[in-house]
Amino acid sequence: MSMTLEKLSEDFAEAVESASSSVIRVEGRSRLAASGILWKEPGVIITAHHVLQRDEKLSVGLPSGETLKAELVGRDASVDLAVVRVESDLSSAVWKATDRLRVGHLVLALGRPGKNVMATHGIISSLLGEFRIPFGSKEERLIQTDVVMYPGFSGGPLVDANGAIIGMNTSGLQRGISVSLPLQALEGRVTALLAHGYIRRGYLGISLQPVRLPTTLRRQVKQETGLLISGIEEDSPAEKAKLFQGDVLISVNKDPLRFPDDLLHHLGKDHIGEEITLSTIRGGALTEIKVVVGERSST
Numbered sequence: 016m017s018m019t020l021e022k023l024s025e026d027f028a029e030a031v032e033s034a035s036s037s038v039i040r041v042e043g044r045s046r047l048a049a050s051g052i053l054w055k056e057p058g059v060i061i062t063a064h065h066v067l068q069r070d071e072k073l074s075v076g077l078p079s080g081e082t083l084k085a086e087l088v089g090r091d092a093s094v095d096l097a098v099v100r101v102e103s104d105l106s107s108a109v110w111k112a113t114d115r116l117r118v119g120h121l122v123l124a125l126g127r128p129g130k131n132v133m134a135t136h137g138i139i140s141s142l143l144g145e146f147r148i149p150f151g152s153k154e155e156r157l158i159q160t161d162v163v164m165y166p167g168f169s170g171g172p173l174v175d176a177n178g179a180i181i182g183m184n185t186s187g188l189q190r191g192i193s194v195s196l197p198l199q200a201l202e203g204r205v206t207a208l209l210a211h212g213y214i215r216r217g218y219l220g221i222s223l224q225p226v227r228l229p230t231t232l233r234r235q236v237k238q239e240t241g242l243l244i245s246g247i248e249e250d251s252p253a254e255k256a257k258l259f260q261g262d263v264l265i266s267v268n269k270d271p272l273r274f275p276d277d278l279l280h281h282l283g284k285d286h287i288g289e290e291i292t293l294s295t296i297r298g299g300a301l302t303e304i305k306v307v308v309g310e311r312s313s314t
Contacts, residue, residue: 078132
């Protein structure tokens with residue numbers, strides 16, 4: 016047993032050593048610094064959006080001890096992601112897809128809020144299913160762990176037992192839960208931020224809240240709830256399509272709308288400029304309204 020534990024201990028130490036060269040200190044707030052990770056392109060670093068409280072005077076600390084000025088490339092607050100760039104030929108990091116991750120796998124969380132890398136460990140507690148964010152048409156998932164995230168660990172890597180980087184840790188998405196964004200959720204967003212500085216997103220310009228439908232309508236549409244339009248932005252796609260405050264949305268392109276998140280799948284970047292059909296209750300009667308999805312840039 017002691018030999019097994021000793022080998023596990025050595026393997027963990029080697030995994031930390033292997034990944035530590037890709038862990039960066041990120042100084043973007045007045046208090047404790049946070050962490051970042053070298054991306055797959057030289058000079059590009061990813062970190063957590065919420066740890067960058069100033070866009071100017073950003074700097075990063077390298078494993079060598081050198082400090083460099085950094086420039087903010089862009090943010091995606093919806094997944095707590097920020098991308099910064101430094102004028103340096105920093106080597107890129109090796110990332111690993113998480114297709115074979117299973118609940119129970121051992122993982123390490125690394126951070127560099129100071130000069131030296133820090134580490135903690137745990138297991139994968141859950142692979143959170145439909146992490147539905149309006150980015151294209153795909154559904155993504157978070158990695159949930161029982162790892163204790165120390166102050167300054169947000170933006171740092173989640174590492175597997177072999178030292179491969181499998182995700183970016185953040186405490187800014189699920190309050191009180193340690194989660195990580197896997198490579199699959201990061202790749203397209205980082206590419207978009209590097210290309211445009213922002214994430215393209217579709218929007219209709221409406222505020223929604225779930226409401227329970229009257230009994231007769233519940234039977235007619237075969238669902239118990241819909242989405243009440245509580246507000247409409249001026250000159251928005253919704254206003255141009257003559258949607259009104261008080262309308263209740265039942266479905267979009269025949270897909271039921273029971274909660275606001277149900278609409279997000281139809282508002283990804285791939286749907287910008289696309290005409291969608293909303294089934295709506297107005298004055299107690301069902302009607303269909305066609306709306307062209309607009310574009311709203313988001314930081």
